[in-house]
Amino acid sequence: MALSGIEIYKHLPKTNCKKCGFPTCLAFAMKVSQKAIAITACTDLSETARAALEAASRPPIRLITIGGDSRKVEVGNEVVMFRHEKTFYHPPGLMIKLKDTAPLEATLKTVDEVANLVIDRVGLKLSLDGFAIQNESKDAATFARCVEAVKAKADLPLVLMSPDPAAMEAALEKSARSRPLIYAATKDNWEKMAELAKKHSCPLVASEPASLDELAALTQKLNQAGVEDLVLDPGPQGFSSSLNTLTQLRRLALKKSFRPLGYPIITFPAETTGSPEEEVLLAGQQIAKYAGIIVLSRFSPATAYPLLTMRLNMYTDPQKPIQMSPGIYPIGAPKPSSPLCVTTNFSLTYFSVATELEASGFPSWLLVCDTEGLSVLTAWAAGKFDAEKIAKSVKAFNVEASISHRSIIIPGRVAVLRGELEEELQGWKIMVGPPEAMEIGSYLKRYWTN
Amino acid sequence: MSRFIATSAIRGAHSVIADAEATLKDALQKMGPETPVAFTSTSYFLPVIFGFTGQKITKLGDMPAALQHARSLLPPVPRDNLWLPYLGETLDAGVATLFAEEIIEGIRFAKGQQPEQYNGHKLNGPIDDVQMRSWGIQMVDGRMPGFAAIVGAAKSNEVAVEIVRQLQSRGQLVFLCSQSNGRSIIDQLRESGVDLGYDTFTVTFGTDTYSAVYALGYATRAALSFGNVAAGDIRKILLYNKFRCFAFVLALGQVDDIKYATAAGAINYGFPVIADTVIPNILPSGVTRYAHVVSLPFDDLPGKDDLEKAQRLVQRCVEIRGIKIKIAQVPIPVAYGPAFEGEVVRRENLRIEYGGKGSMCFELLTTKSLDEVEDGKITVVGPEIDAVPDGAKVPLAIVIEVAGRKMQTDFEPVLERQIHHFVNGAEGIQHIGQRDIAWLRFSKSAVNKGFKLKHLGDILHANYHNHFGAIVDKVQITLYSDPEKVKQLMGKARAIYSERNIRTAGLTDEAVDTFYSCSLCQSFAPTHICVINPERVGLCGAYNWLDCRASYEINPTGPNKPVAKGKVIDAAKGEWEGVNKFVYENTQMKTDRFTLYSIMDQPMTTCGCCECVMVLLPECNGFMLVSRDDYGMTPCGMTFTTLMGTVGGGLQTPGMMGVGKYYLLSKKFISSEGGIRRVVWLSKNLKESMEEELKAVCEREGVPDLLDKIGDGSVATTVEDLLPLLEKKGHPALTMAPLI
Amino acid sequence: MPVEIPVEKWAGKVNEVKLGGNGRKSIVIGGETTLPFLKIDGAMPHRPAIAVEVDDVMPADWSPHLIAAWGDALEDPAVWAKKAAEYGADIIALTLDSAHPERGNTGAAEAKKTVEKVLAAVDLPVIIIGPDVAEKDNEVLIAASSVGRGQRLALGNCVDKNYRSVAAACIADGHVAIAKTPIDINLAKQLNILICDIGLAPDAILMDPTTGGLGYGIEYTYSVMERLRLAALIGDKMTSMPMICNVGEESWRQKEARATSGVPATWGDHQERALAWEGITAVSLLNSGADIVVLQHPRTIALIKDAISKLMA
Structure with a gap:
C-alpha cells in the first residue's frame, strides 16, 4: 500500500533545504507519494527513514531505459491496471525485426525507411522506436557486422537477439554505448548473459516460456548476479494467452508488489499469428494490454501508422483534456475558396468537427483556437473562446493568406459571438454554423455557396 | 366515500348485471354457446375480462363463468339506515359493471350490432390493436398524456366543440359515448361539422353508457402491451394506468346510476371522474393519485362566457389528473436559445432598462396553493414598453407564484435563481x-420585433414547466412596472430574502438525516464523489445542499442522489456509516471512508474543479487556502495548478483537499482540526472579497482579530517568510495541538 | 518460487441478451462474470458477435475498397445481407439511412418494405438502426418494430431525445433497445434507468457507448467501456447491459481509411492501412468489453472472427 504524502513527510528531515529541487519537504513528500520522484532525491534522509520509505516508494514495475542519448525508449513504471485510474505513463517501444542473414543493402534500406518514418498527426510527430536484430546466421561476426551497420545508419534503440553469449558479446562491442536491450538470458545461458549485461551496463531480457514460476526464479537469479534492469519474456503469446499472462504479470506487480516479476514485458506478436494482418491486430491488443516492447516482424508504413496512433491514444492522460496545437488545418484538400470553420483546441472537439468536415464532401479550412483544451461551450463560458480570441487567431495564423474569401463559420453554440466578431473582423461575413458537429455536412450543403 | 355515490353505483351495477344476464340467456338460447365472440381486430379477447382474470372469451359459451364472477363481486345495495365507508364495495361494483358491460357489447358483436349504426353514420366502437399500439407508443413516449372519456352531452354544441378542441390541443385522446337527456356529444360534434376519427384523435364508442367500457378495454390492453404485465395480474394493470396513463372521465350532463357504476369501474384504474353537474365530491386521493370524483358545475365555473368556462373546465380536468405541461416553443417574437445567454445589450442598441444604478428592480418567486394560482396567467401592472420613451430607466418587479404538489418553500431560491438563465436565453x-x-x-432590435414586458412572463412560464415540471404544476407571473407598486412590494420582498438567509444559515447537518451526492465530475475523475451537507457546499462552490435536493426532486436519475447519513461513527470528524457506504459504492470501491469535517483523517476526495485547495503547512501547524484565480506561488511551495495536479482526479490526500470558498464560513469548517483558527494563509483575493463574511466568522468563533493574523500572497509566499509573521502576530494555530 | 496469481472475484454479471428466435436463428450475448476474455477471474459464456452493416441505400461516400469488396450487393440490402451472412456475419445490422432528411427522407412505408425484405433474405438476427435523426428514427424504427414483431430485433438508436418511443416499441413488439449515449458512464447509466422505468426489461437493452474510431477518440470509448464493465462486475445492475460498438463506420469514415489521394507517402498502402484501422479499432474495443462489433469490410469480418475465436480459446 502506498504511503500518503503526510506519512512520508513524517520521515523527512523537515528542513525545507530545497536540495531535492522542491521548495518544501511536504511538496517533495507529495511527489514521492505519487511515485513521481524517488525518495533517494532527499540526501539528508536518515538510514532508518530510508529503509522505511524505500520499499514503499519503489516503483512496482521497474523503469527500463533502452538506447543512448540521442534516442531512447523508457518503459515500465506503470502504476495502474486501467488507464482511467490514473494514466499509462510509458508507451511501449515499437521495434522492427531485422535478420543478420538478409542482404545488408536491403536491411539498411529498411533501416533508412524506418528511421525516416515521421507521421505528422495533428501536430505530433509519430515514429517507430528502433530495431530488434536477430542473429539468424548463428555467426558472431556476421551479427556484429550487421549491428554495426544498422547502428551506423541510424542510431536508434536496439534489441540484440541471440542465444549465443559469444555473438552477443561481439555485437555489444559495437553497440554497448547505445544501451541495447540484450535478448535474452535463459535458464541455460543466464550466467554469461548476466555478465555481459553487467559489463556493458545494458538491460537484459529474462526469457522463460515454461511458467511464471520459472520466470520469477530466473529473474531472481539474475538479480543475485547483480542485474537489476530486466525485461520479461514469458514466451510466445497468442491473443488469449497474451491477454491473460500479461494481465497476471501486471497484477502481480501492482497488487502483490511481487518484485521478481516487476519488470516491463517484451512481446513478439508474429510468433503466434499466421499473417501480417493478424500480427498487427495482436500488436494493437498488446499496446492496450500491458506490453512494454513490441517487436514487429516486418516494416510497413501502412500498419505502423495505425499502431502508432493506437499507442498515442492509449497513452494519453485521461484526466487531462488533450489539446491540439492551435493553427489552421486543411481538411481534405481545400482551395482558397473553400469554407473556413473555427473551433476550439480540445482534441475531441477538433476530431468531431474534422471528422464531419472530412465526411461532408467539402474540403475545408479549420481554424483551431487555443482554448486551453476546453470544448466550445466550456471555453466560451470561461471566456477563453470569444470574439477577440477568434479574431486574434485569424491574424496569428495568417488565415487571410490561405483563403480568398472573407467568410468564417462559427459553432452554433456560440451564435452570440456573431455581433462582437463582426466588430473584431471588419469586412468579414460571420456565419453561424450548426450547434452539433453532426450537422456540419447538411449545413454546408445548404449555406455554403462560394 | 359519498354514500350517495356508493348507493347509486351499486344500484347501477345491479341493473347492468341483470341486463347482461338476461341478454346472455337470450343469446345462448337463440344462437347457441358455440357462436363466436370478438371485438374489432384485437388479440386481447374481451380485454377487461381478459386483463382481470386471464380468461379468453371467444364464444358465447365462455361468458357465463365471467358473468358469474361479476355477480360474485357485487355487494348488496346499501340500506338507508346503515352507514359504511363503501369504497371497496363501490370499486368492486364498478369492476362487476365493466364485466357485464363487456359481455353485453360482446353479444352485440356476435349479433352484428356493433360497431353501432347511428344517425346514418357508423360509430367506431372499440379501438383495434394496430391503433392501440400506435397511440400506446405515443402515450409511453409522452407525446400523448392519456385520454378523456366523455360521457353524455355538453351544455351546447359550442361548448362540446370547445371542450374537444381544448383536449386535442393538449394531445389528449378523446373518447365519446353515451347520452344525456337524449343528446349525445357525438351528435353535438357532428352537427358542428367536427371531423371525428383516428386522425383527429377522437373516437366514437356508442350511444349508450355500456360502450364506455371500450375505454377501459383500451387502458387494459395498453398495460398488457406496454407495461410488461401478464393477463390476470390485475394489480399491475391498474397501477400501470394509475401512474402512466393520464386519463379521466368527464361526465357531461346528468349522472345516472349506470354512469356512476361505470365510473366506479374507471376509478379502479386511477382515472378520476369529473362531472359538469352538481354531484358529491370525493376529494381525498387513494385509488386515484389525487381526487376521485370532482364536481365542477358548468355554470359556476369562472369565465365571461361559455367558451371560457369550457376552457376552464378542461384546465381543471388536466390539473385533477395531474397532467404535466410541456411547452415546445417559447411564444415570444425574438429567437430563444442558450446561444443568446451571454449576449450584451450595448448602450447604442439599448431601448429600455429596468433596474441598475439609480433604479429599482427585484424578482421574487414564492409558493402558493394550487387553487391560488392560475397557470399561464401573465399580468402587467403599470406601463408596457411602448408607453415608455427610448433609453428610459424604469423600475420593475417580477413576481412569480408557483404551485405544485411536490413544491417546497426550500426550492424557491433555487427556482428564483433560474430567472437569470431563462431570461437571458431571449435574443436582445x-x-x-x-x-x-x-x-x-432590452435592445432596440428586440423591442422592434415586438418584444414586450409580458413576454418575460411567457419565457418564465414555459421554462418553469419545461425544466421544473417535476415540482411545479402551475405558474403565474405578475410584472409590476408601476413605480409605486414596485416600491411597495420591495419591502415585502426584502423581508422574504432575509427570512431565507436566516433559514439557510440555520440549516445544520444535525437537522437533516439526508445529505446529497454530486457525481457530475465523474466523467473525468471517475473515483471522485462529492457528498454535500447543509453546512458544506460542493468543492466547486456551485452546488449547495438545497440545490442538490431540488435537483434530485427534478431529476431523480441525475447526478445528485440522496445519501442517508445512517449511524454516526464520529461526530467530531463528521463520519457516518451511510456516507461511507455510499462513498464506497460510488468511487469504484477506491475510497471506503469519508469524513466531512476533517482534512487530516480520510478527507473528501477532490476532483479537478474545486474553487480552492487547502493544504497543510506543517511548519505553521495550520493550513493555507489558495483559490483558483490566484496564479501566484504559495507558502507550500506549489501554485494552485501544481496543487491540482497533486490532489485532483478523485484522490483522497490527507493534509490536502479541494473546497468551495464558502466552506470557510461554515461552523463545520475543518471543525475536527479546530476550524478557522487553523487558517494561517489565504489567497489575497479571497481575503479581500470575503472580508466582511470572514470577520463575522472570526467574531463568531471568538477570535475577532484573527483575519489580521492570517498571511496572504502580499506578505509571504514561502513558509520561511510566513512563520515569523505568524509568530510576531501571535497566530493561535502556533499554540494549538500539533497536527503531525 | 511458486507465483500466486491474484484473482478478482466479481459479484456482478453482465446481462444475457437474446436476439432473434421465433423461426429466426438466435444468438445470446453477454453473461460475463469477468473482464473481457480474462479466464482467470470468471466466465465469458458467450462469444462476442460480429454484426455486419447493411444500408438500405447505396452508400454515397464509401471508400473504394469497401465498394470493391461488396460490389453490386450494395445496391440491394437483401442481396447485401445474404452476402454478409456468407462472409460470416452473426448478425445483420440494417441501417435505414435513406430515411435521413437529406439522403432520401423515406418514411415508415419504405422502412417496412426494406425490413421485410431483409428479414426474408436472411435467417440471422437483425439489428435495425435509424438515420440518427431522433424524429425520423422514431418513425422508421416503430415501423420496423411492427414488421419484425416477435423476432427480437435490436432497435437503435435509443437516445435521450427519443428513448421513450423506441423503448415503447420494444416493449410492444418484444425487441431489444440499443441505448446510445455520448461516451459518458453516468449518462449511459441514467439512460438505462430511464428505459427500465418505462418498463423495458433490463435484458432487452444493449448499450452503445458511442464509438470513437482509432485516432478519433478511441481512448475515450475504450475507458468508458472499461469503467462500465467494471461497474457491472462490481454489481451495478444499471450498467450490466452488454455493449455494442459501431466499429466499421467509425473506422472507414476517417480520412486514414477513406482518402485515396492527397495523403502523405508515410501513410503507406491504402487498403492495408484501412483494414488495420478497422481491425485494431475492433480488437481494442473487444478488449474493453464490446459484446457486438459492427463491421464493414469482409476481410475484417474474417480476421476479427478468427481473433475472437483465439481470444475465447
Missing part, C-alpha cells in the same frame, strides 16, 4: 444580478 434581452439587484436591458 440581457439579465444581470438577482433578487433586489436584478437588472434587465
Whole structure:
C-alpha cells in the first residue's frame, strides 16, 4: 500500500533545504507519494527513514531505459491496471525485426525507411522506436557486422537477439554505448548473459516460456548476479494467452508488489499469428494490454501508422483534456475558396468537427483556437473562446493568406459571438454554423455557396 | 366515500348485471354457446375480462363463468339506515359493471350490432390493436398524456366543440359515448361539422353508457402491451394506468346510476371522474393519485362566457389528473436559445432598462396553493414598453407564484435563481444580478420585433414547466412596472430574502438525516464523489445542499442522489456509516471512508474543479487556502495548478483537499482540526472579497482579530517568510495541538 | 518460487441478451462474470458477435475498397445481407439511412418494405438502426418494430431525445433497445434507468457507448467501456447491459481509411492501412468489453472472427 504524502513527510528531515529541487519537504513528500520522484532525491534522509520509505516508494514495475542519448525508449513504471485510474505513463517501444542473414543493402534500406518514418498527426510527430536484430546466421561476426551497420545508419534503440553469449558479446562491442536491450538470458545461458549485461551496463531480457514460476526464479537469479534492469519474456503469446499472462504479470506487480516479476514485458506478436494482418491486430491488443516492447516482424508504413496512433491514444492522460496545437488545418484538400470553420483546441472537439468536415464532401479550412483544451461551450463560458480570441487567431495564423474569401463559420453554440466578431473582423461575413458537429455536412450543403 | 355515490353505483351495477344476464340467456338460447365472440381486430379477447382474470372469451359459451364472477363481486345495495365507508364495495361494483358491460357489447358483436349504426353514420366502437399500439407508443413516449372519456352531452354544441378542441390541443385522446337527456356529444360534434376519427384523435364508442367500457378495454390492453404485465395480474394493470396513463372521465350532463357504476369501474384504474353537474365530491386521493370524483358545475365555473368556462373546465380536468405541461416553443417574437445567454445589450442598441444604478428592480418567486394560482396567467401592472420613451430607466418587479404538489418553500431560491438563465436565453434581452439587484436591458432590435414586458412572463412560464415540471404544476407571473407598486412590494420582498438567509444559515447537518451526492465530475475523475451537507457546499462552490435536493426532486436519475447519513461513527470528524457506504459504492470501491469535517483523517476526495485547495503547512501547524484565480506561488511551495495536479482526479490526500470558498464560513469548517483558527494563509483575493463574511466568522468563533493574523500572497509566499509573521502576530494555530 | 496469481472475484454479471428466435436463428450475448476474455477471474459464456452493416441505400461516400469488396450487393440490402451472412456475419445490422432528411427522407412505408425484405433474405438476427435523426428514427424504427414483431430485433438508436418511443416499441413488439449515449458512464447509466422505468426489461437493452474510431477518440470509448464493465462486475445492475460498438463506420469514415489521394507517402498502402484501422479499432474495443462489433469490410469480418475465436480459446 502506498504511503500518503503526510506519512512520508513524517520521515523527512523537515528542513525545507530545497536540495531535492522542491521548495518544501511536504511538496517533495507529495511527489514521492505519487511515485513521481524517488525518495533517494532527499540526501539528508536518515538510514532508518530510508529503509522505511524505500520499499514503499519503489516503483512496482521497474523503469527500463533502452538506447543512448540521442534516442531512447523508457518503459515500465506503470502504476495502474486501467488507464482511467490514473494514466499509462510509458508507451511501449515499437521495434522492427531485422535478420543478420538478409542482404545488408536491403536491411539498411529498411533501416533508412524506418528511421525516416515521421507521421505528422495533428501536430505530433509519430515514429517507430528502433530495431530488434536477430542473429539468424548463428555467426558472431556476421551479427556484429550487421549491428554495426544498422547502428551506423541510424542510431536508434536496439534489441540484440541471440542465444549465443559469444555473438552477443561481439555485437555489444559495437553497440554497448547505445544501451541495447540484450535478448535474452535463459535458464541455460543466464550466467554469461548476466555478465555481459553487467559489463556493458545494458538491460537484459529474462526469457522463460515454461511458467511464471520459472520466470520469477530466473529473474531472481539474475538479480543475485547483480542485474537489476530486466525485461520479461514469458514466451510466445497468442491473443488469449497474451491477454491473460500479461494481465497476471501486471497484477502481480501492482497488487502483490511481487518484485521478481516487476519488470516491463517484451512481446513478439508474429510468433503466434499466421499473417501480417493478424500480427498487427495482436500488436494493437498488446499496446492496450500491458506490453512494454513490441517487436514487429516486418516494416510497413501502412500498419505502423495505425499502431502508432493506437499507442498515442492509449497513452494519453485521461484526466487531462488533450489539446491540439492551435493553427489552421486543411481538411481534405481545400482551395482558397473553400469554407473556413473555427473551433476550439480540445482534441475531441477538433476530431468531431474534422471528422464531419472530412465526411461532408467539402474540403475545408479549420481554424483551431487555443482554448486551453476546453470544448466550445466550456471555453466560451470561461471566456477563453470569444470574439477577440477568434479574431486574434485569424491574424496569428495568417488565415487571410490561405483563403480568398472573407467568410468564417462559427459553432452554433456560440451564435452570440456573431455581433462582437463582426466588430473584431471588419469586412468579414460571420456565419453561424450548426450547434452539433453532426450537422456540419447538411449545413454546408445548404449555406455554403462560394 | 359519498354514500350517495356508493348507493347509486351499486344500484347501477345491479341493473347492468341483470341486463347482461338476461341478454346472455337470450343469446345462448337463440344462437347457441358455440357462436363466436370478438371485438374489432384485437388479440386481447374481451380485454377487461381478459386483463382481470386471464380468461379468453371467444364464444358465447365462455361468458357465463365471467358473468358469474361479476355477480360474485357485487355487494348488496346499501340500506338507508346503515352507514359504511363503501369504497371497496363501490370499486368492486364498478369492476362487476365493466364485466357485464363487456359481455353485453360482446353479444352485440356476435349479433352484428356493433360497431353501432347511428344517425346514418357508423360509430367506431372499440379501438383495434394496430391503433392501440400506435397511440400506446405515443402515450409511453409522452407525446400523448392519456385520454378523456366523455360521457353524455355538453351544455351546447359550442361548448362540446370547445371542450374537444381544448383536449386535442393538449394531445389528449378523446373518447365519446353515451347520452344525456337524449343528446349525445357525438351528435353535438357532428352537427358542428367536427371531423371525428383516428386522425383527429377522437373516437366514437356508442350511444349508450355500456360502450364506455371500450375505454377501459383500451387502458387494459395498453398495460398488457406496454407495461410488461401478464393477463390476470390485475394489480399491475391498474397501477400501470394509475401512474402512466393520464386519463379521466368527464361526465357531461346528468349522472345516472349506470354512469356512476361505470365510473366506479374507471376509478379502479386511477382515472378520476369529473362531472359538469352538481354531484358529491370525493376529494381525498387513494385509488386515484389525487381526487376521485370532482364536481365542477358548468355554470359556476369562472369565465365571461361559455367558451371560457369550457376552457376552464378542461384546465381543471388536466390539473385533477395531474397532467404535466410541456411547452415546445417559447411564444415570444425574438429567437430563444442558450446561444443568446451571454449576449450584451450595448448602450447604442439599448431601448429600455429596468433596474441598475439609480433604479429599482427585484424578482421574487414564492409558493402558493394550487387553487391560488392560475397557470399561464401573465399580468402587467403599470406601463408596457411602448408607453415608455427610448433609453428610459424604469423600475420593475417580477413576481412569480408557483404551485405544485411536490413544491417546497426550500426550492424557491433555487427556482428564483433560474430567472437569470431563462431570461437571458431571449435574443436582445440581457439579465444581470438577482433578487433586489436584478437588472434587465432590452435592445432596440428586440423591442422592434415586438418584444414586450409580458413576454418575460411567457419565457418564465414555459421554462418553469419545461425544466421544473417535476415540482411545479402551475405558474403565474405578475410584472409590476408601476413605480409605486414596485416600491411597495420591495419591502415585502426584502423581508422574504432575509427570512431565507436566516433559514439557510440555520440549516445544520444535525437537522437533516439526508445529505446529497454530486457525481457530475465523474466523467473525468471517475473515483471522485462529492457528498454535500447543509453546512458544506460542493468543492466547486456551485452546488449547495438545497440545490442538490431540488435537483434530485427534478431529476431523480441525475447526478445528485440522496445519501442517508445512517449511524454516526464520529461526530467530531463528521463520519457516518451511510456516507461511507455510499462513498464506497460510488468511487469504484477506491475510497471506503469519508469524513466531512476533517482534512487530516480520510478527507473528501477532490476532483479537478474545486474553487480552492487547502493544504497543510506543517511548519505553521495550520493550513493555507489558495483559490483558483490566484496564479501566484504559495507558502507550500506549489501554485494552485501544481496543487491540482497533486490532489485532483478523485484522490483522497490527507493534509490536502479541494473546497468551495464558502466552506470557510461554515461552523463545520475543518471543525475536527479546530476550524478557522487553523487558517494561517489565504489567497489575497479571497481575503479581500470575503472580508466582511470572514470577520463575522472570526467574531463568531471568538477570535475577532484573527483575519489580521492570517498571511496572504502580499506578505509571504514561502513558509520561511510566513512563520515569523505568524509568530510576531501571535497566530493561535502556533499554540494549538500539533497536527503531525 | 511458486507465483500466486491474484484473482478478482466479481459479484456482478453482465446481462444475457437474446436476439432473434421465433423461426429466426438466435444468438445470446453477454453473461460475463469477468473482464473481457480474462479466464482467470470468471466466465465469458458467450462469444462476442460480429454484426455486419447493411444500408438500405447505396452508400454515397464509401471508400473504394469497401465498394470493391461488396460490389453490386450494395445496391440491394437483401442481396447485401445474404452476402454478409456468407462472409460470416452473426448478425445483420440494417441501417435505414435513406430515411435521413437529406439522403432520401423515406418514411415508415419504405422502412417496412426494406425490413421485410431483409428479414426474408436472411435467417440471422437483425439489428435495425435509424438515420440518427431522433424524429425520423422514431418513425422508421416503430415501423420496423411492427414488421419484425416477435423476432427480437435490436432497435437503435435509443437516445435521450427519443428513448421513450423506441423503448415503447420494444416493449410492444418484444425487441431489444440499443441505448446510445455520448461516451459518458453516468449518462449511459441514467439512460438505462430511464428505459427500465418505462418498463423495458433490463435484458432487452444493449448499450452503445458511442464509438470513437482509432485516432478519433478511441481512448475515450475504450475507458468508458472499461469503467462500465467494471461497474457491472462490481454489481451495478444499471450498467450490466452488454455493449455494442459501431466499429466499421467509425473506422472507414476517417480520412486514414477513406482518402485515396492527397495523403502523405508515410501513410503507406491504402487498403492495408484501412483494414488495420478497422481491425485494431475492433480488437481494442473487444478488449474493453464490446459484446457486438459492427463491421464493414469482409476481410475484417474474417480476421476479427478468427481473433475472437483465439481470444475465447
